[in-house]
Amino acid sequence: MFSAEITLKRLINIKLFKKQYMLSSTISSNIEESVFKGINKINYTSSLGINEPSLNSPVPIFRILNDTGDISNNCKSIIIPGNNELIKMYKSMVLLSIMDKILYESQRQGRISFYMTNEGEEAAQIGSVAGLHANDLVYAQYREAGVLLFRGYTPEELMNQCFGNVDDLGKGKQMPVHYGSKNHNFVTLSSPLTTQLPQAVGSAYSFKRFENNRCTIVYFGEGAASEGDAHAAFNFASTLDCPIIFFCRNNGYAISTPANEQYRGDGIVSRGPGYGIATIRVDGNDILAVYNAIIKAREYVMNNTRPLILEAMTYRRGHHSTSDDSTAYRSKDEIKQWSNKNPITRFKRLLEKNNLWNDQNEVDYANETKKQLMQSFTIASKKNKPNWREMFNDVYHEIPDNLLEQMNSLEDHMSKYSDHYSTE
Amino acid sequence: MAFTISFHKPSALTNTVKILKRSLNTTRVLANKQMTVRDALNSAMDDEMERDERVFILGEEVAMYDGAYKVSRGLYKKYGEKRVIDTPITEIGFAGIAVGAAMAGLRPICEFMTFNFSLQAIDHVINSAAKTFYMSAGLVNVPIVFRGPNGAAAGVAAQHSQCFGAWYSQCPGLKVISPYNSEDARGLLKAAIRDPDPVVFLENELLYGNQYPITDEVLDKDFVLPIGKAKIERKGDHITFVAHSKGVELALDAAKELSSVGIEAEVINLRSLRPLDINTIIQSVVRTNHIISIEQGWPYAGIGSEISAQIMESEAFYHLDAPVIRVTGADVPMPYTKSLEIAALPQINNIVDAAKKLLGV
Ligand SMILES: Cc1ncc(C[n+]2csc(CCOP(=O)(O)OP(=O)(O)O)c2C)c(N)n1
Ligand SMILES: [Mg+2]
Numbered sequence: 106m107f108s109a110e111i112t113l114k115r116l117i118n119i120k121l122f123k124k125q126y127m128l129s130s131t132i133s134s135n136i137e138e139s140v141f142k143g144i145n146k147i148n149y150t151s152s153l154g155i156n157e158p159s160l161n162s163p164v165p166i167f168r169i170l171n172d173t174g175d176i177s178n179n180c181k182s183i184i185i186p187g188n189n190e191l192i193k194m195y196k197s198m199v200l201l202s203i204m205d206k207i208l209y210e211s212q213r214q215g216r217i218s219f220y221m222t223n224e225g226e227e228a229a230q231i232g233s234v235a236g237l238h239a240n241d242l243v244y245a246q247y248r249e250a251g252v253l254l255f256r257g258y259t260p261e262e263l264m265n266q267c268f269g270n271v272d273d274l275g276k277g278k279q280m281p282v283h284y285g286s287k288n289h290n291f292v293t294l295s296s297p298l299t300t301q302l303p304q305a306v307g308s309a310y311s312f313k314r315f316e317n318n319r320c321t322i323v324y325f326g327e328g329a330a331s332e333g334d335a336h337a338a339f340n341f342a343s344t345l346d347c348p349i350i351f352f353c354r355n356n357g358y359a360i361s362t363p364a365n366e367q368y369r370g371d372g373i374v375s376r377g378p379g380y381g382i383a384t385i386r387v388d389g390n391d392i393l394a395v396y397n398a399i400i401k402a403r404e405y406v407m408n409n410t411r412p413l414i415l416e417a418m419t420y421r422r423g424h425h426s427t428s429d430d431s432t433a434y435r436s437k438d439e440i441k442q443w444s445n446k447n448p449i450t451r452f453k454r455l456l457e458k459n460n461l462w463n464d465q466n467e468v469d470y471a472n473e474t475k476k477q478l479m480q481s482f483t484i485a486s487k488k489n490k491p492n493w494r495e496m497f498n499d500v501y502h503e504i505p506d507n508l509l510e511q512m513n514s515l516e517d518h519m520s521k522y523s524d525h526y527s528t529e
Numbered sequence: 530m531a532f533t534i535s536f537h538k539p540s541a542l543t544n545t546v547k548i549l550k551r552s553l554n555t556t557r558v559l560a561n562k563q564m565t566v567r568d569a570l571n572s573a574m575d576d577e578m579e580r581d582e583r584v585f586i587l588g589e590e591v592a593m594y595d596g597a598y599k600v601s602r603g604l605y606k607k608y609g610e611k612r613v614i615d616t617p618i619t620e621i622g623f624a625g626i627a628v629g630a631a632m633a634g635l636r637p638i639c640e641f642m643t644f645n646f647s648l649q650a651i652d653h654v655i656n657s658a659a660k661t662f663y664m665s666a667g668l669v670n671v672p673i674v675f676r677g678p679n680g681a682a683a684g685v686a687a688q689h690s691q692c693f694g695a696w697y698s699q700c701p702g703l704k705v706i707s708p709y710n711s712e713d714a715r716g717l718l719k720a721a722i723r724d725p726d727p728v729v730f731l732e733n734e735l736l737y738g739n740q741y742p743i744t745d746e747v748l749d750k751d752f753v754l755p756i757g758k759a760k761i762e763r764k765g766d767h768i769t770f771v772a773h774s775k776g777v778e779l780a781l782d783a784a785k786e787l788s789s790v791g792i793e794a795e796v797i798n799l800r801s802l803r804p805l806d807i808n809t810i811i812q813s814v815v816r817t818n819h820i821i822s823i824e825q826g827w828p829y830a831g832i833g834s835e836i837s838a839q840i841m842e843s844e845a846f847y848h849l850d851a852p853v854i855r856v857t858g859a860d861v862p863m864p865y866t867k868s869l870e871i872a873a874l875p876q877i878n879n880i881v882d883a884a885k886k887l888l889g890v
Contacts, residue, residue, distance in 0.1 A: 218684040269866035277866030280686040296688035297646060298618060331617035332649065359618055361594040367617050434594060496869045500861050508860060515872060522878050526868075 164374050166418055167398060168388035172446060174454025176393075183397050186235065188461055194235050194255075194392060195456055196470060198227040198449045201251040203474050204260055205423070207482060208267060212427040216486060217267045219281045223248055225390075225422030228448035229354055231255055232395030233417075237322060237403060242312070243291045244305040244323040246298070247282055248354065248421075252324070256289040260478055264485035277491040278499070299329040302338035302351070306412075309347035313410055320348040320406050322399075328359020330373050339380040342412035350402050351382075351414045354389065356421035361434040374416040382412050389417030390448035393455075420446070493519070493526075562748075563740040569711035570600050570676075570732065573718035574638060576750050578608055581636060584722055587614040587623050588640030588677075597642045598678060598737055624650030624675070628657045631671045631727075638722060641677035644693045644731060658727040659702030674721045679707070679731035680774060680825050681874055687862035692826030694773065697729040698803040698835070704756055705802040707731040709777040710741040713800055716754030724756060731802075733774045757804035761813070765793035768884050769813040771836060772823040773799040776875070780823050783880035792888060802832055807839045814845040819887050821854045825874055828857040851887045856880050 137147045169180050176183075186194065205222040212220040223230060230251035234243075243252055250263065262274065266284050269277035274286060275293065285293025292308075295301060305323035312319045329335065330353060342349050353373040357364050370376065377384035383405060387398040395417055402413045420443040424431045431440075456462035493515070497508045504512075519526045564572075578584045585608075590597050592605035592615040605613040616623040620641065627637035641647045647654065658671045680692040698705045704726055708714040714732070721728040746752060762777060763784055770780040777798045784794035795813050799806065814820050820840065822833030833855035840846055840853055859873040 277869055278686065278862075278864045280684070280689070280865050283686070296686075297649065328618045331619045331622075333619060333621045360597075361590055362615060362617070366615060490866050490868045493868060493872050496859065496861055496864050496872050511859060518879070518882065521882075525876075525878060526871075 158370065158375075161371070163371050164384070164386045166386050166388050167394050168391045169393040169397065170391045170451055170455060172451060174451050174458060176455070183393065184400060185393065186396065190235065191456060192461060194231050194396075195449075195452055195462065197231045197251060197255045198392070198452065199470060200260070200474055201227050201230070201254055202449060203471065204250075204254075204263070204478055207475075207478050208264070209423070209427065211482065217281055219427055220267065221247055221282045221426045222423035223250055225420045225443065225448070226354055226356060227251055228392035228452065229352075229389040229395055229417040229419050232392040233322070233324075233352055233399045233415075236396045236399035238319070240290055240319055241403070242305075242308050242319060242321045243289075244301040244308070244321065245291065245294055246301065246325050246329060246354075247294055248326070248356075249324045250282075250284065253284055253286065253289055253291050256291065258284070258286050258289050258291070259481075261481045261485060262286070264481055265488070268485050268488065269490065270485060270488035271491050272485075272488055273491070276495050276498070278495075299325060299332035299334040299338075301325065302329075302332075302334050303341060306338045306342045306345070306347050306349055309342065309349035309412075310345050313346070313348055318407070320350065320403060322350040322352055324352045324354060326359060327353055327355040327357075327364050327373055328362060328367055330376075331359075331367055339376060339382060339412070339414070343380045343382050346410050347412055348406040348410050349412045350399070350406055351412065352399075353414065353416045354419060355416050356389075356419045358421050358425070358431075358435070360425045360429060361431070363435075372416055372418070374414055377414045382414050384414045384416070386416045386418065389419030390446055390451065392448060392452050419448075562743050562745075564711040564715075564743040565738055565740050566708075566711050566714045566732070567598070567600055567602075567737040569714035569741075569743070570718055570737075571602055571604070572748075573715045573722070574601065574604060575607070577719055577722040578604065578612060580750070581722075583634065583636045584638065585612040585614065585630075585635060586638045586640060587616055587627060589616055589618055589620075589623075589642050591615060591640050596640065598734060600732075600737070601640070620646050620649035621653065624653040625657075627673050627675075628653050628661075628671055631658075631673045632661070632669050636672050636722065638674045638676060641675065643682075643689060643734075644677050644679040645689050645691055647675065647677070647693065654697070654703070654727070654729070655700050659700050662726065663702060670725050671727050672725050673727045674718070674724075674730050675727070676718070676721075676730035677732060678734040678737070680733055681858070681863060681870075682734040684865060684867065684870065685863075686865040690863035692731075692824065692858070693729075694731060694802050694824065694826055695831045695835075697731075698805075698832065699830075702727065703803065704728045705731065706756060706800065707773040707802050708800060709736070709762075709774055709798050710739070711743050712741065712747045713754065713760075713798070715743075715747055716752055717756065717800060720753040720756050723753065728756070731774065735775060736778070754800070757801045757806060759800055759806035759809040760798045761795060761809065762798045763794070763796040765795035765817065767792050767794060767817055768819040768821065768888060769795045769797060769810070769817045770821050770823055770880070770884075771797040771799060771810055771813075773802060773832065775825055776823040779875060779877055779880060782877045783823075783884065786877065786881050787884055790890070792884065792890070794884065799832075805835065805839070807836075807843065810836060810840070811843050811845040814840065815848045818848050818850040819884075820845075820849070821856055821880065821883055821887065823856045823875060823880060825858050828855055828860055831855065831857055833857055854883050854887055856883050 139145055139147045201223055208220045209222050211217050230249055234252040234255045265273040267281040283294040302323055305321045309321040374384040374386045385398050388394045402415050406413050422443055497512050591601045592613045595602040627639040630637050658673055662670045681690040697703055706717050708717050721730050772780040780796045784796050787794055822836050824832050837853040856875045856879050
């Protein structure tokens with residue numbers, strides 16, 4: 106047991122929670138109903154001022170755990186998952202990080218062609234998916250493999266995808282790391298940035314129409330938030346009243362571009378008010394904070410049928426991808442400073458303090474996981490590639506005559522030059 | 530109409546092919562200087578930025594990071610942040626800003642990380658850059674170069690592997706260039722930057738690191754190549770291969786292989802997709818009576834389709850001994866897995882095969 110006290114508190118808090126998702130704000134007295142179509146309320150003033158945004162105080166960051174893994178004293182009405190769930194969350198983080206190491210190294214050795222790690226963002230991923238419902242639809246960017254793993258997509262399936270082998274659900278058609286699984290309500294990733302945002306709004310809109318009690322969550326980087334599609338998505342989600350959580354992983358970089366060159370506002374949440382969208386900013390390296398924020402966000406979007414922007418402040422500790430060397434644009438000190446703030450360690454400290462985890466557990470779990478992952482890796486690497494005919498499938502529902510013709514002529518060609526092609 | 534297309538004259542032709550001596554027409558390069566396509570592009574921008582204050586570069590990662598493929602290496606250091614600008618990730622934004630800057634007198638080089646992402650910005654390229662000179666009756670011109678890697682790289686699947694040659698070439702108002710080697714890259718990029726019209730400059734990631742021989746003339750600061758002129762890379766009398774970019778490499782390799790069986794292919798490097806140097810193609814076909822177009826893009830309404838149609842409408846048609854054949858990428862989005870990717874792209878033996886079939890050998 107975590108502690109009886111906290112479990113009890115949890116039950117009470119859920120009730121409390123339900124009453125308080127509506128945020129209030131102070132409204133001064135000279136506000137009138139609007140006569141202008143373009144604004145909702147009027148506030149006349151006789152003093153000419155410039156509203157200088159840099160003078161506004163920054164949107165606060167919600168956090169529960171401090172760096173040493175202690176729950177902050179003045180944290181009120183928070184939800185702590187049950188012990189089994191806590192351990193599942195922790196193990197998922199570790200699994201993700203070990204898998205990252207193996208696949209990253211395998212790319213360095215030329216075993217797979219491309220990989221992207223999740224290092225540093227484990228809490229943001231696992232904390233968020235743990236607070237969602239299993240049938241909430243996920244649109245991801247590419248750095249959210251943990252979300253899939255937590256939902257039960259197996260490391261084997263993930264490796265099959267990276268190898269593009271015969272068991273890859275995507276049949277070798279999509280790039281490595283571009284996972285997707287209908288069973289896990291996870292839409293297949295798409296390479297052009299930010300296209301997932303308006304699409305996610307479209308899905309949320311259809312959920313609203315179906316009244317099926319589902320919402321959409323869409324993950325995106327602070328860099329992707331610069332694309333025009335982000336604007337379109339925010340504005341449509343707001344004007345169409347869609348139940349969607351926009352989950353921004355603000356990890357400080359977009360490849361080599363630091364966030365302070367990407368935009369000049371107060372992060373991504375500061376865009377919310379402009380679109381009339383509610384926001385939460387959370388410490389993305391604090392898994393409990395992310396978990397609580399997402400539960401609150403989900404309640405808000407479902408009960409109000411409104412969008413919400415959730416910004417998780419974190420740090421991309423790894424390189425952007427295996428094509429990148431981040432030491433070219435950031436200092437070793439900077440990286441080191443952040444490795445001291447490892448979200449896994451922070452969570453582990455909490456579990457250790459509550460006797461839910463210890464060093465022996467750590468060693469056992471890490472060894473077992475490594476062994477299993479290496480085994481899966483070997484199996485996935487040895488599997489055949491999809492049959493070459495697969496190249497012509499799924500361009501259309503039914504394969505058209507011109508492609509059939511091509512398939513036949515390729516067959517002839519391949520038998521003629523059989524030494525050039527493998528026939529597996 | 531009195532003409533015949535002779536599909537089946539293999540015997541006569543085979544004999545001629547055999548009798549003809551192999552003519553070794555490969556252009557000899559005197560100087561043994563080599564340059565990569567990447568350096569050629571880089572030096573072209575460097576020259577033109579030095580020559581003209583108005584020239585500047587903008588795009589994602591072009592400055593501090595030296596470009597996603599290091600094509601703008603060192604230029605930020607040399608010219609500073611006023612002239613080499615890292616942008617937020619907003620293709621539609623920086624393409625629009627490039628159009629506006631060009632309208633107001635600057636000469637932007639707008640880099641797309643790949644042309645696949647130019648789709649986010651295509652309205653500015655087509656509806657504004659290409660059409661404004663016309664719509665303003667010649668009052669406002671838009672001298673921009675939109676450049677970046679195009680077409681299939683390796684192992685990056687459908688959304689990173691499309692050739693936009695046919696797309697952009699279809700639009701009047703644009704000039705579209707697709708260089709093959711370092712000489713092309715340098716001479717044509719310099720020409721594009723100096724050109725008063727908007728130019729779409731389609732590079733190929735797989736060629737960036739390739740070294741090609743280069744002469745002192747090409748290294749000269751005033752060296753430019755004419756836009757709209759093709760180059761005969763290899764002389765031959767039996768069949769014409771017409772290709773652009775990576776396709777030229779395939780065509781040259783296929784020609785080499787065919788040469789060992791006595792077939793001499795003429796290889797035309799298009800260099801420019803619009804304007805298209807149809808005269809060079811026609812003159813070649815009049816001699817060889819056979820033509821194959823080669824491209825990595827899709828067959829449907831592709832560059833080969835356009836060449837084929839223009840040949841049909843020209844004098845060259847009467848000189849053909851066989852139909853025009855297009856060797857292209859397969860009519861499917863690019864798959865990822867290597868074995869499927871190979872099958873989806875034109876290979877040397879596809880060209881060799883097609884040539885032999887066409888010549889009836
Ligand atoms: C339309 C488009 N433009 C550019 C790219 C190239 N690109 C891939 S990832 C990336 C950086 C994205 O950064 P961010 O959204 O912050 O996500 P992070 O990598 O930090 O998780 C860029 C520029 C792309 N995939 N699509
Ligand atoms: Mg980022």
